[in-house]
Structures are given as structure tokens and as C-alpha cells.
Amino acid sequence: MAESSAVTAAVPERAAPTKLEELLEITAQSLVRAEVAEHYEVVRELGRGKYGHVMLVTHRQRGTPMALKLLPKASTKLHTFLYEYCVALSLATHPAIIGMFGIAIESSQYYGFLYEPALHKDLISIIKPRDGIPEPAAKQCAKQLVSALEFIHSRGLVYRDIKPENVLLFDPDCRLVKLTDFGLTRPKGTKLKLVAGVIPYTAPELSNTADAQGVPIDTSMDAWAFGVLLFCLLTGYFPWEQSLPEDPFFEDFMQWQETGLEKDVPRHWRRLTAEAAGMLRSLLALDPAKRGPVSAVLRYVSCPWRLEGGRGEEAAVKS
Structure with a gap:
């Protein structure tokens, strides 16, 4: 199977949608039709989600280990599959974004594509409830994810799916992590409204759009989700269950955001240093502007993020 070439070059922001559409057309014409077992030996399952699953496979001739993402044709539109694959392929040159093999296949039951395997699982697998992960590892993650997100944003795209399950580990201490799963990534300015329930990562401007015309997405939505992710890494909790005033933890946070007073710091934020709390308050500003x-x-990476011996309250939602 031939590997795609010249598709991972830098894409200027305003040209991103056009370049993606061109890549979609080319990939649709060159999609390899083959059964998985013809070319790959399945070793084990790496993960399973709502829309598909990922298998660890080896190439039957070369012995190369690969991760194969399979999406059922019965529930996946061809354009949806091609879009996710092409976005991932166009971003794969960045060291903190999953590397691609440039191979997309169509079998009798699945669409699939191949990328580098992460044998140390993902961030969710190392987050300890009520504790998080070691601070040095959290800072290693933060620096790499900042670089990856800035790269995505420079291409005129908004990632839209920041969560621990989408940060793959290439060593147990987070010295190398990579973003994966680009099915929700969209060009900046795309109008979207909430189609599923509100989750902790949902920016508040999206939380009340179910019956509206939608809002144009912006990189500030990634900043919000990134703030929630960092909070989880440092505490082992979600800061709230839903970014809605009906959620008591979010209501407490809204009051603190409004006053900025020490007495209004929510209980489960008190294990964080003033610097870390300020960093997260900025990422989680209620006004996206x-x-x-x-x-x-x-x-903030040179500042301490977690108070020594600090212990948060058990009232927050566990991750």
C-alpha cells in the first residue's frame, strides 16, 4: 500500500478548509479496498469508543506494529471517516500529535486508518482519583499540549475534544504525549450548537445553544477544555459535572470568577497554589473574549502548582 505524500505541509489559517476539501477528494479516489486480515495480524484491542475501536496490529510482510482505527461502515458516513483521517494526516508532522502511516482502507464492514501505537495507554489511565498525577508529569503534559494546540490553531482549526482519553502516552512519566482523535475538529468560525449533553469540558457559551442557531467556534473553547483537563491532572477531580448554573460546583466557581476573593475560592480548588489557581481562572474565564x-x-510552569500536603475536599466529581 502506497503512503500518501506531500499532505502534511503547513496550511495557512484562511486556506485550511479549502486544503482539507482538496485532500478529502484525493483520498476518496485513492482509498485502498482490502480486508484487514489480508495485510495485518491483529494483536489485541487498544481501545473502544462510541464510534469505533482501535486495534494493535502488525504488518504481515514487514512486521511493523501499528494502531488501526476501525469505524463501522453501517454507522459511519464515508465523508465523516475521510474528514477525520485527512485532518489527522494534515497535522501529523507535529511531535505532540499522533503520527500517521498515510494508509486509509475500506473493508467490507469497516473504514480504517493506521497510526503509530501508544503502548502506555492514555492520560485517563494514570489519573488517580482525589490525587491526579505527579506535578512534574502534569507540567510535561501541559507544555506539549500547548505546543500541539497552538499548531492546530495556527492551521485555522479548533480541536474541540480535549480530554485525558485523547492524550496518548509514549512513556509512563509523560515525557512524550500526543493528541489523537480529530473527528470533532472543525475550522475556526464554524457555527455549532450543542447536540449532546453538557459535560465538564463544554465551554459555557455552548452549554445553552441546543435551541439556538449555534455559535461560531473559536480557539477559546479549546482553552476552556484545556483548563478543565489541567484541573483534573492536579486534583483527580472534575471541577464540576456540568458547566451550567444548576451545577452547585459550577455555581461556586462562577461566584469566585466574579469576585476573585480568597473567601470565595471553592473548597476543592484549595489544594492549588495561587499561581495555579490564577492560571486556571484565566483559561476558564466565563466570557470567551x-x-x-x-x-x-x-x-506558570516554573511556579509550584500544588500546595505541599494540600488535600482537597471530596465534594467534587471524580474523574
Whole structure:
């Protein structure tokens, strides 16, 4: 199977949608039709989600280990599959974004594509409830994810799916992590409204759009989800279950955001240093226009993030 070439070059922001459509057309014409067992030996399952599953396979002739993502044709539109594959392929040159083999296949039952396998699982597998992960590892993750998100944003795209399950580990101490899963990535400015339930990572401007015309997506939505992710890494909790005023933890956070007073710091935020709390308050500004960019995190990596011996309250939602 021939590997795609010249498709991972830098894409200027305003050209991103056009370049993606061109890549979609080319890939649709060159999609390899083959059964998985003809070319690959399945070793084991690496993960399973709502829309598909990922298998660890080896190439029957070369013995190369690969991750194969399979999406059932019965429930997946060809355009949906091609879009996710082409976005991932166009971003794969970045060291903190999953590498691609440039191979997309269509079998009798599945669409699939191959990428580098992460044998140390993902971030969710190492987050300890009520504890998180070691602070040095959290900072290693933060620096790499800032770089990856800035790269995505420079291409005119909004990632839209920041969560621990989508951060793959290539060593147990987070010295090398990579973003994966680009099915929700869209060009900046695309109008979207909430079609599923509100989750902790949902930015508040999206939380009340189910019956509206939708809002144009922006990189500030990634900043919000990134802030929630960092909070999980440092505490082992979600900061709230839903980004809605009906959620008591979110309501407490809204009051603190409004006043900024020490007495209003929510209980489960008190294990964080003032610097870390300030960093997260910026990423999680309720007004997207006032939300700090993901790059602002880099100003805080030399500061302590977690209070020594600090122990948060058990009232927050566990991750």
C-alpha cells in the first residue's frame, strides 16, 4: 500500500478548509479496498469508543506494529471517516500529535486508518482519583499540549475534544504525549450548537445553544477544555459535572470568577497554589473574549502548582 505524500505541509489559517476539501477528494479516489486480515495480524484491542475501536496490529510482510482505527461502515458516513483521517494526516508532522502511516482502507464492514501505537495507554489511565498525577508529569503534559494546540490553531482549526482519553502516552512519566482523535475538529468560525449533553469540558457559551442557531467556534473553547483537563491532572477531580448554573460546583466557581476573593475560592480548588489557581481562572474565564490563550500556561510552569500536603475536599466529581 502506497503512503500518501506531500499532505502534511503547513496550511495557512484562511486556506485550511479549502486544503482539507482538496485532500478529502484525493483520498476518496485513492482509498485502498482490502480486508484487514489480508495485510495485518491483529494483536489485541487498544481501545473502544462510541464510534469505533482501535486495534494493535502488525504488518504481515514487514512486521511493523501499528494502531488501526476501525469505524463501522453501517454507522459511519464515508465523508465523516475521510474528514477525520485527512485532518489527522494534515497535522501529523507535529511531535505532540499522533503520527500517521498515510494508509486509509475500506473493508467490507469497516473504514480504517493506521497510526503509530501508544503502548502506555492514555492520560485517563494514570489519573488517580482525589490525587491526579505527579506535578512534574502534569507540567510535561501541559507544555506539549500547548505546543500541539497552538499548531492546530495556527492551521485555522479548533480541536474541540480535549480530554485525558485523547492524550496518548509514549512513556509512563509523560515525557512524550500526543493528541489523537480529530473527528470533532472543525475550522475556526464554524457555527455549532450543542447536540449532546453538557459535560465538564463544554465551554459555557455552548452549554445553552441546543435551541439556538449555534455559535461560531473559536480557539477559546479549546482553552476552556484545556483548563478543565489541567484541573483534573492536579486534583483527580472534575471541577464540576456540568458547566451550567444548576451545577452547585459550577455555581461556586462562577461566584469566585466574579469576585476573585480568597473567601470565595471553592473548597476543592484549595489544594492549588495561587499561581495555579490564577492560571486556571484565566483559561476558564466565563466570557470567551476574556479567556487566556493556551500559551499563557507556559508562564506558570516554573511556579509550584500544588500546595505541599494540600488535600482537597471530596465534594467534587471524580474523574
